[in-house]
Structures are given as C-alpha cells and as structure tokens.
Amino acid sequence: MSTLPDDPTQNPAALQPQDDSLTPRIRVSLILTFIGLFIFAVGAKPDLFGWDRSPVVGFVQIIVLLIGLAWICAGGYLGLHALWWGLERTIVGDIGSRLVATGFVFSVFAGLADIFGMGSHSFPQIPYFGPWQAAGVLIGQGIIALGFLMMIPFRQK
Numbered sequence: 001m002s003t004l005p006d007d008p009t010q011n012p013a014a015l016q017p018q019d020d021s022l023t024p025r026i027r028v029s030l031i032l033t034f035i036g037l038f039i040f041a042v043g044a045k046p047d048l049f050g051w052d053r054s055p056v057v058g059f060v061q062i063i064v065l066l067i068g069l070a071w072i073c074a075g076g077y078l079g080l081h082a083l084w085w086g087l088e089r090t091i092v093g094d095i096g097s098r099l100v101a102t103g104f105v106f107s108v109f110a111g112l113a114d115i116f117g118m119g120s121h122s123f124p125q126i127p128y129f130g131p132w133q134a135a136g137v138l139i140g141q142g143i144i145a146l147g148f149l150m151m152i153p154f155r156q157k
Contacts, residue, residue, distance in 0.1 A: 032075030036070070061129075076100070081097070096151035
C-alpha cells in the first residue's frame with residue numbers, strides 16, 4: 001500500500017483548489033454590491049452620467065438612491081455572511097447584521113421624510129431633499145458601515 005506524502009509539491013491533487021460554494025456566493029455578492037453602487041451613483045449624482053434633468057433632488061432621484069443603497073446592503077450582507085461559512089456566528093456578528101438593516105431603515109425614513117409627512121415640505125408640495133434629510137441618510141449609512149464592520153469574522157478556523 002502506498003501513501004501520498006503531505007508535501008503539496010509531491011501530490012498534484014493537493015495543488016487543486018477545493019470546490020466549495022463559498023466562491024460563487026462571494027462573486028454574487030460583489031456583483032450585487034457593484035450594481036448597487038452604480039444605481040446609488042445614478043441616484044446621488046445623475047449629472048455624472050449626463051442624466052440630470054432637474055436642478056433639485058426630486059422624488060425619483062431619492063428613490064433611485066435608496067434602491068442602490070438597498071442593493072449595496074444586500075450584496076454586502078451576502079458577502080460578509082459567506083465569510084462565516086463553516087463557522088458559528090458570534091453575537092457581535094448577529095448584532096452587526098441587524099445594524100445593517102436598522103441603518104437602511106433609518107436612511108429610508110430620513111430620505112423620504114417629506115413623503116411620509118415628517119419633513120419640512122409636506123406631501124402636497126414638491127418633495128425637497130434638504131440638509132437635514134441628507135444628514136439623516138448619512139447617519140444611516142454610518143450605522144450600515146458599523147454593522148458591516150461588526151460582521152467581519154476576525155477569528156479564523
């Protein structure tokens with residue numbers, strides 16, 4: 001009976017990567033994140049693409065920005081969740097995933113405050129994305145970033 005040595009240079013089968021489902025999950029998450037980044041950029045600065053039709057930030061632009069942020073959150077969540085493959089998630093990681101969702105909800109309510117009737121321009125008027133709403137969306141994005149940092153698995157196998 002012959003046994004193969006543990007040295008990878010002696011064993012060509014050891015040089016081939018292991019087939020696991022981690023790689024496709026990370027690819028899908030990166031694709032989702034970059035699509036979301038493009039949609040977010042279109043919503044935040046449509047004049048970068050030559051698509052700006054109004055001097056003010058309107059309802060459609062706010063919705064596009066928030067849809068892009070949703071795709072970024074979904075892609076980031078899937079990617080960081082895939083890094084926990086085969087490991088038990090910690091409480092800090094679970095809190096981080098909830099912070100991502102909480103930050104997104106915070107951003108949605110801050111961005112659509114005029115639509116919900118909580119902003120400075122009520123619904124019959126034209127929605128206005130002012131400095132308070134921009135600050136609220138930025139705070140929500142900070143909460144999302146904190147959640148993503150908490151989801152990183154710092155301990156390896």
